[in-house]
Amino acid sequence: MSRLPITKTPKVYVGGAFIRSESARVFPLQDAAGNFYANIPQCTRKDLRNAVEAAAKAGPGWAKRTAYNRGQILYRLGEMLEARASELAAAIQLGGAAKAAAAKEVTATVDRLIYYAGWADKYEQVLGNVNPVAAPYFNFTVTEPMGIVGVIAPDEAPLLALLSLIVPAITSGNTVVALASSTQPYPAIVLGELLATSDLPGGVVNLLTGFRKELVPTFATHTHLRAVSAVVGADERKALALGAADSVKRTRLLKSEAQPDWYADTAQSLYAVRDFLEYKTTWHPIGA
Amino acid sequence: MPTLASKKRKTTARNGRPAPELIFGDLWDFDPAPETADPKLKPRYELFINGKFVAPKSGKYFDTINPATERKLAEIALAGPADVDAACRAAQRAYDNVWGKLSGRERAKYLFRIARLLQDRAREFAVAETMDGGKPIKESRDFDVPMAAAHFFYHAGWADKLEYVAPGRRVAPLGVVAQVIPWNFPLLMCAWKLAPALAMGNCVVLKPAETTSITALKLAEIIQDAGLPPGVVNFVTGAGATGAALMAHPIPAKVAFTGSTEVGKIIMRSLAGTDKKMTMELGGKAANIVFDDAPLDQAVEGIINGIFFNQGHVCCAGSRLLVHEPVAAKVIAKLKQRIKVLRVGDPLDKNTDVGAINSKEQLAKITKLVASGVKEGAEIYQSPCPLPAKGWYFRPTIFSNVAMSHRIAREEIFGPVLSILTFRTVDEAIEKANNTAYGLSAGVWTDKGSRILKMSTELKAGVVWANSYNKFDPTSPFGGYKESGFGREGGRQGLLDYCQLV
Numbered sequence: 111m112s113r114l115p116i117t118k119t120p121k122v123y124v125g126g127a128f129i130r131s132e133s134a135r136v137f138p139l140q141d142a143a144g145n146f147y148a149n150i151p152q153c154t155r156k157d158l159r160n161a162v163e164a165a166a167k168a169g170p171g172w173a174k175r176t177a178y179n180r181g182q183i184l185y186r187l188g189e190m191l192e193a194r195a196s197e198l199a200a201a202i203q204l205g206g207a208a209k210a211a212a213a214k215e216v217t218a219t220v221d222r223l224i225y226y227a228g229w230a231d232k233y234e235q236v237l238g239n240v241n242p243v244a245a246p247y248f249n250f251t252v253t254e255p256m257g258i259v260g261v262i263a264p265d266e267a268p269l270l271a272l273l274s275l276i277v278p279a280i281t282s283g284n285t286v287v288a289l290a291s292s293t294q295p296y297p298a299i300v301l302g303e304l305l306a307t308s309d310l311p312g313g314v315v316n317l318l319t320g321f322r323k324e325l326v327p328t329f330a331t332h333t334h335l336r337a338v339s340a341v342v343g344a345d346e347r348k349a350l351a352l353g354a355a356d357s358v359k360r361t362r363l364l365k366s367e368a369q370p371d372w373y374a375d376t377a378q379s380l381y382a383v384r385d386f387l388e389y390k391t392t393w394h395p396i397g398a
Numbered sequence: 399m400p401t402l403a404s405k406k407r408k409t410t411a412r413n414g415r416p417a418p419e420l421i422f423g424d425l426w427d428f429d430p431a432p433e434t435a436d437p438k439l440k441p442r443y444e445l446f447i448n449g450k451f452v453a454p455k456s457g458k459y460f461d462t463i464n465p466a467t468e469r470k471l472a473e474i475a476l477a478g479p480a481d482v483d484a485a486c487r488a489a490q491r492a493y494d495n496v497w498g499k500l501s502g503r504e505r506a507k508y509l510f511r512i513a514r515l516l517q518d519r520a521r522e523f524a525v526a527e528t529m530d531g532g533k534p535i536k537e538s539r540d541f542d543v544p545m546a547a548a549h550f551f552y553h554a555g556w557a558d559k560l561e562y563v564a565p566g567r568r569v570a571p572l573g574v575v576a577q578v579i580p581w582n583f584p585l586l587m588c589a590w591k592l593a594p595a596l597a598m599g600n601c602v603v604l605k606p607a608e609t610t611s612i613t614a615l616k617l618a619e620i621i622q623d624a625g626l627p628p629g630v631v632n633f634v635t636g637a638g639a640t641g642a643a644l645m646a647h648p649i650p651a652k653v654a655f656t657g658s659t660e661v662g663k664i665i666m667r668s669l670a671g672t673d674k675k676m677t678m679e680l681g682g683k684a685a686n687i688v689f690d691d692a693p694l695d696q697a698v699e700g701i702i703n704g705i706f707f708n709q710g711h712v713c714c715a716g717s718r719l720l721v722h723e724p725v726a727a728k729v730i731a732k733l734k735q736r737i738k739v740l741r742v743g744d745p746l747d748k749n750t751d752v753g754a755i756n757s758k759e760q761l762a763k764i765t766k767l768v769a770s771g772v773k774e775g776a777e778i779y780q781s782p783c784p785l786p787a788k789g790w791y792f793r794p795t796i797f798s799n800v801a802m803s804h805r806i807a808r809e810e811i812f813g814p815v816l817s818i819l820t821f822r823t824v825d826e827a828i829e830k831a832n833n834t835a836y837g838l839s840a841g842v843w844t845d846k847g848s849r850i851l852k853m854s855t856e857l858k859a860g861v862v863w864a865n866s867y868n869k870f871d872p873t874s875p876f877g878g879y880k881e882s883g884f885g886r887e888g889g890r891q892g893l894l895d896y897c898q899l900v
C-alpha cells in the first residue's frame with residue numbers, strides 16, 4: 111500500500127508565530143489542475159490590527175540594529191530562500207506558472223534580496239548629507255525609518271512582487287504588515303516559514319492572507335501604519351488615499367492595471383528605500 | 399507714534415528701592431524708531447497671469463488690512479475658477495513652449511536675477527511685509543526678505559546641476575505645480591515654493607494667503623523686471639475657494655501646500671484618486687527641551703525666540719517647553735522676568751520684539767485656546783506690557799503646571815503662548831516630546847554633546863535644533879514627521895520633491 115502523505119495546514123506568520131485567523135475562517139485553495147490543495151487563513155481586520163501591534167513591538171529594536179547587521183540578516187534571508195528554492199517554486203506553480211517561470215521568479219526574488227541587503231549600510235551615505243548653512247552650525251540631514259508600513263501585494267509574481275514591496279521598507283528599519291495575493295497566497299505561506307528560520311526578528315515582517323475587500327479599509331485608516339505601499343486598482347487607490355488623509359499617512363500606490371514588470375532593473379531602486387524614510391535635520395552649534 | 403513703555407509706570411518705578419534686575423521698560427522710555435522706507439504700495443493689486451497684471455474676470459476685489467492699525471492697505475483681486483483656469487493654462491503653455499525646453503544654465507540665470515533684484519529692493523519689501531502681516535520690522539528686514547533672496551540664490555545654482563540630485567537616476571520636471579502658502583511668512587514661503595520648482599524646470603501657479611498677498615504681487619513686479627518668460631510664474635489671489643479651485647484644476651501635476659494640518663487633510667482627501675503628487679508642510683506642537691546642565695540664560699533666550707518669534711505664528715514654534723525638574727522653578731522665574739521686557743507694539747518700530755497678530759480671526763482663536771488653558775487648570779502668566787489701543791495684539795503668555803492632556807499642550811495655538819511641562823529623566827522627556835500627532839521640530843538644550851545626539855535620534859521630528867531654535871537656511875531641508883506633513887523644503891532633499899525620476 112502506498113503511504114498517505116501528511117499535508118500541511120497553512121498558517122500565516124505574524125509576530126514571529128504561525129497563526130490562523132482569529133475568526134477561524136479559511137478559504138479553499140486549488141492547485142493548477144483545479145483540485146483542492148489546502149485551506150488558507152482568511153484574515154480579518156482584527157488580525158491586521160494584531161499584526162500592527164506585533165510590528166510596533168518589533169519596530170524600535172529592528173530600527174536600532176546596526177545597518178551592517180540588517181544587511182547581514184537580509185543576506186541570510188536570501189540564503190534561506192536559495193536553499194529552499196524548489197519548495198518556493200512549487201508554491202508558485204500552484205498558481206499555474208510553468209516550472210521554468212516559477213524557478214525564474216524564485217531566483218529573481220533571491221537576487222532582489224541580495225540587492226537590498228547591500229543597500230542597508232549605504233543608502234544613508236547617498237541620501238543624507240551635511241548642509242553648508244550660512245551660520246556657525248554643523249547641520250546634517252540623516253534618514254530614519256517611518257515606522258510600520260502596510261504592504262498590499264499584487265496577484266502577479268506572488269513571491270517576487272511581495273518581497274519587492276517588503277524588502278526596501280525593512281532595509282532601513284521599518285517593520286511591515288503585508289497582505290499577500292488572494293489568488294496566489296501559497297508562496298506567502300512558505301515565505302513565512304523561511305522568515306522564521308532566518309535571523310529576521312519576529313514581528314519585523316508580518317504576513318496576512320485574505321481578501322482585499324475586507325482588509326483595504328483598515329490598511330487605509332489604521333493610524334499606526336505610517337505608510338502604505340500597494341499595487342492596487344483605481345478604487346482601492348482612492349480608498350487608501352482617503353483613509354491616509356486622516357492621519358497624514360504616506361502612500362506609494364502603484365497601479366495594478368499598469369502591470370509593473372517586477373523583473374525589470376527599475377523594479378529595484380534606492381528610491382524605493384527612500385520612499386519609506388523620513389529626513390531629519392539637526393542643527394548643532396559650533397563653538398569652543 | 400505711541401511709545402511702548404508708559405509714562406505712568408516710569409514715575410512709579412522702584413520707589414527708590416534698588417532694582418533686583420534691570421527692567422528696561424521700567425526705567426526709561428524709548429523714543430519710537432519707526433522704519434520709514436517707502437513700501438511703494440499700490441491702491442489695488444491685480445492677478446499676475448501670463449506675465450501680466452490682469453483684473454479678475456469676476457471684477458471682484460477684497461481688502462487687505464494692516465493688522466497693526468486695522469486700516470485697509472490695498473485691495474486685492476479675487477481670483478475665481480475662470481482666473482485659476484487661465485493661470486493654469488498659461489503655466490502649461492509656458493512649460494510646453496519655453497521653460498520646459500530651456501537649458502538649466504539659462505533657468506539658473508533667471509533665478510539669480512530674481513535673487514539680486516529682491517536684494518535691491520529689500521527694505522521696501524520688508525516694510526510692505528510688516529505692514530501687510532504685522533510682523534516686527536526687525537524680523538522682516540533681517541530674516542524674511544534676506545532669507546527669501548537666499549532661497550532664490552541657492553536654488554539658482556542647482557538648475558544646471560540636477561544630475562546630482564538623485565544619484566543613479568535622471569530627473570525630469572513634473573510640469574505645472576500648484577502651490578498654496580500661508581500668511582505667517584508670506585514672501586519667504588513664496589520663495590521656498592517657487593525657487594526649487596523653477597530650478598527643477600516646473601512652471602507654477604501660486605496662491606498667497608488672503609490676508610497677506612502684497613509681497614507676492616510685489617515679487618511679480620520683480621519677476622517681470624527679471625524678464626522671466628510669461629506664464630512661468632502666475633499668482634492667483636483669494637481665500638479658500640480660490641485655493642480649492644487651484645487644487646481641483648486638472649493641469650497641475652503636483653500640489654505643494656503649507657498651512658494647517660486641518661486644511662492639509664482636506665486637500666489630501668480632495669486629491670484622493672488623482673495622480674497628483676503632493677507635499678504637505680503642516681502644523682506643529684514642538685517640544686523645546688531644557689536639561690539641568692544647559693546654559694540657562696542662553697536657553698531662556700532660545701525659549702523666547704522659539705515661541706515669540708513672529709508672534710508665535712510659526713509652524714515649528716517651540717510651543718511646549720519641557721524643562722528638567724531641578725531647574726524648572728529657575729527657568730520659569732527667568733522667563734517671567736524676560737517676557738516683561740519684550741516690547742509689544744508697532745511692528746514698524748525697529749525696537750519692537752512682538753508685533754501684531756495677523757488677523758482678527760487668529761486673535762480670536764488664540765484667545766479661545768488661552769481661555770481653555772485657564773479653565774483646564776494651568777497657571778497663566780502674561781506680560782504686563784502696555785498694548786496699543788488700535789490693532790490686534792496679544793500679550794506674551796506662559797502657562798506653567800500644564801498637563802499633557804490640556805488642549806494648550808496638544809493643539810497648535812499659533813500665537814505667543816508657551817505651555818510649560820516638566821520631566822525628570824531623559825526617557826520621560828523623549829516620551830512627552832513624542833506624545834503628539836505632530837512632528838515638525840524640536841529643541842534640545844544641554845551641555846552634553848552625546849545627549850544632544852541621543853535626543854536628536856529619538857525625537858520624532860523633522861528638524862532638531864541643539865542649543866538654538868528657529869534657525870533656517872536654504873541648504874537645510876525643512877519638513878515634518880507624522881501629521882506635520884511630508885516632503886522636505888530646502889537642500890538637495892527638497893529638490894527631489896519637485897521632480898520625477900526617469
